[in-house]
Amino acid sequence: MGGDIDYDGDTDQLKTLNYAAIGGTHDLQLSSWGPYSKKYAGISHIADIRSGLRFDLSVVISQNEHKCIIPNVRFESGYHPWQASNDLTRYSYRYELEWKDQLYADVHYQIIDSLTAAVAIKYVNNTDQFQQLDADLMASVSYPENYSSxxxxxxxxxxxxxxxxxxxxxxxxxxxxxxxxxxxxxxxxxxxxxxxxxxxxxxxxxxxxxxxxxxxxxxxxxxxxxxxxxxxxxxxxxxxxxxxxxxxxxxxxxxxxxxxxxxxxxxxxxxxxxxxxxxxxxxxxxxxxxxxxxxxxxxxxxxxxxxxxxxxxxxxxxxxxxxxxxxxxxxxxxxxxxxxxQPQHLIPKKVLDRPNQQLFLKYPDLPIGYTISWPKDQEDAGKETGKGSDTKIKTRVRVREFQNDQLDVFYREKINDHVSSVFRGNQKGDYTALGLPSLTLAPHSQKWVYASFSVTHKKQPAKPIQYHLDSLFTAADRQGDSNAALSKDILPVGKKYALGDNY
Known part of the structure; x- marks a missing residue:
């Protein structure tokens, strides 16, 4: 038999613990921005913490308008959580378009401040063929499952x-x-x-x-x-x-x-x-x-x-x-x-401002609006590297609407419809799709594409973002690929659990 447990001694020891020393070190209040969606991986913003209403944005990437990756969090869907900082202000997902890193896209999310976040897509083509790649930013409002009717x-x-x-x-x-x-x-x-x-x-x-x-x-x-x-x-x-x-x-x-x-x-x-x-x-x-x-x-x-x-x-x-x-x-x-x-108002008011490269969304039940912005010239904003120098990019964006609660099948059915702008499904959900500039990526090259989204308390779009998204994301990408840069964040006993360079 083992020795007796000294309960009185344990109690005395608990009484001597300095609880004040650990006060404030365990903050359970998460950021208003983060990967909170239970449907599609991306970034979310909690618009109203009392009601639980949430703004969601995820990225859907398609190859040659045929194969597409819709990052469903409930089952394997061709994407993988890839990197994340300790404070979760920066994280990324890898979309595997062709196996063994022949063709992929790393989707990076960056929380800039309490009102602003950004997304960058790093396309990498390691094949010997040109590849046509498209990305849709899918914006939606999410109501709690028990949102009262x-x-x-x-x-x-x-x-x-x-x-x-x-x-x-x-x-x-x-x-x-x-x-x-x-x-x-x-x-x-x-x-x-x-x-x-x-x-x-x-x-x-x-x-x-x-x-x-x-x-x-x-x-x-x-x-x-x-x-x-x-x-x-x-x-x-x-x-x-x-x-x-x-x-x-x-x-x-x-x-x-x-x-x-x-x-x-x-x-x-x-x-x-x-x-x-x-x-x-x-x-x-x-x-x-x-x-x-x-x-x-x-x-x-x-x-x-x-x-x-x-x-x-x-x-x-x-x-x-x-x-x-x-x-x-x-x-x-x-x-x-x-x-x-109390119906759910899923369809936002949309204002597309092409001269200023902005799309403004205002959902009726949210107290705030959202402005999605993209650089004026994506071709100059990104840095292409590799053998090919003839990557072609179209700077004109398009806005479409998918009125369905699930995208996995419905989006694929409509992907080749280049005429309609509104696709009506069961109307139990609504996704506003902002199509980022389509590009044809040269063999053995890579390309960055950017967008940002801001919270605005007014009924009009926010002012254009002033951050240099290219330098912000490329620096974060280099840090994420650097084993030495992240090793200091890992305790010695935890290093054996690290997976490659992606901690």
Whole structure:
């Protein structure tokens, strides 16, 4: 048997650790720019961290308008992560057009500052033939998977509390998975676009009598009386009973409709047993006497309103917040009119400025716009090396639009259509394709092509970039190829895990 573990000694040692010394050394806040796409490898910009909306840009390269590489991150698709700096401000991918480095393209991404990034494509032709190569910059907006399809406008006399923002939550019969949620989610959290905010409490909550959740609430300003509306979803015909305490003290029965529904309860501000900043729900089962049915609890809406008018004409009641608390039945029906659909706006406003070599994109749901720029003369901007000196390059760009959620098949089907500018697919996605100058690369030569993209808070394109992209990327490329330049960034114990020169 091994020696006993001195737990007291370990505890004393932990107490002597200098936690202040490591403070600030582990920053979990990633840059707003980075390789964040779950579809196609490239560079992304988090436009709105609260909503999770993201701008994505990836590069699609084709050879002789036939073979093309679309860098799908979910399966092998002809590209490889190639190089990256420690701070991830510079990274690259290799697109393998012909095996064993006969013909390839290295796509480099460089984060210049918080508002600007750039891409450079290094074409290398080691074959004995001329090669025609094309590149499309594919720009798109990405919504979170649980981006809500509905929204609830909230006025000053309303407060909304999503059920997932609980103070405590307990299951009557817990299991191990309750305390080991996936993906950093909260206990009992579910995500789906059918919910307000795209989040709710679920995972069999309310199925067992004794399941409970408690909340800290904030009442609307100058609250006198009003109503509490519980947003939930339950299977058709099923029932779930809960005992409420704190803000209201009442037993409620939730009836399933198969879709998001509301249960309203009157709030009396002057009740002696009322605790206005607290609400607790305890499951009592389907009929209040036993096991019930699991319910998806979306949240709570508190509305300040006048005293109920029992004889109110419900059909004539206008859908205004001043009359929302007239009665429980009218309250629920009016809430259905307040909840609005929230579509995803995938197609941007596009402004192509050829004289200034810019394409401006403004997506309706993003608070900012993006300007994609390219050098005025790509032929002079790049440096060609090798035997061939007759590489030909066309400086005119083209803009096309692919209205489909996947590019892997759809793009290949349309690649030889040189007439259309808009290709309509299932319209579940939209990619704005900026075709960089096409070139014919001479045998045993290489060529660089550049573009940059900037964030702008105005409704017009940003000013042309002033950086010298050729010197920026060629210097980074030389550093990436230098084993000595990067060896200092690797600890001695990690050197044996290095793969060639690409760390």
């Amino acid at each position: 509905i929204k609830l406008p909230v006025s000053p006399n309303m407060t909304w509390k999503n059920a997932i923002h609980y103070e405590s939550l307990q299951f009557a019969h817990p299991n191990a998975k309750d305390y080991l949620p996936d993906n950093g989610w909260l206990q009992a959290e579910i995500r789906d676009s059918r919910f307000i905010d795209g989040r709710a409490v679920g995972k069999n909550f309310g199925k067992d009598s004794g399941d409970r959740a408690s909340y800290q609430l904030r009442l609307p300003a100058q609250f006198q009386n009003g109503s509490l509306a519980i947003a939930y979803q339950l299977k058709v015909g099923k029932k779930a009973t809960f005992k409420l305490s704190g803000l209201v003290n009442k037993t409620v029965v939730l009836t399933g409709t198969g879709k998001l529904a509301w249960k309203t309860v009157r709030i009396d501000r002057y009740s002696k047993s009322m605790h206005p900043s607290h609400l607790e729900l305890i499951a009592l089962g389907g009929d209040g006497n036993g096991d019930g049915n699991p319910v998806d609890l979306n949240g709570f809406l508190i509305i300040s309103g006048p005293k109920p008018q029992v004889k109110a004409n419900l059909k004539a009641t206008p859908a205004t917040t001043a009359t929302l608390a007239t009665s429980e039945n009218s309250f629920a029906s009016i809430l259905d009119t307040l909840v609005k659909t």
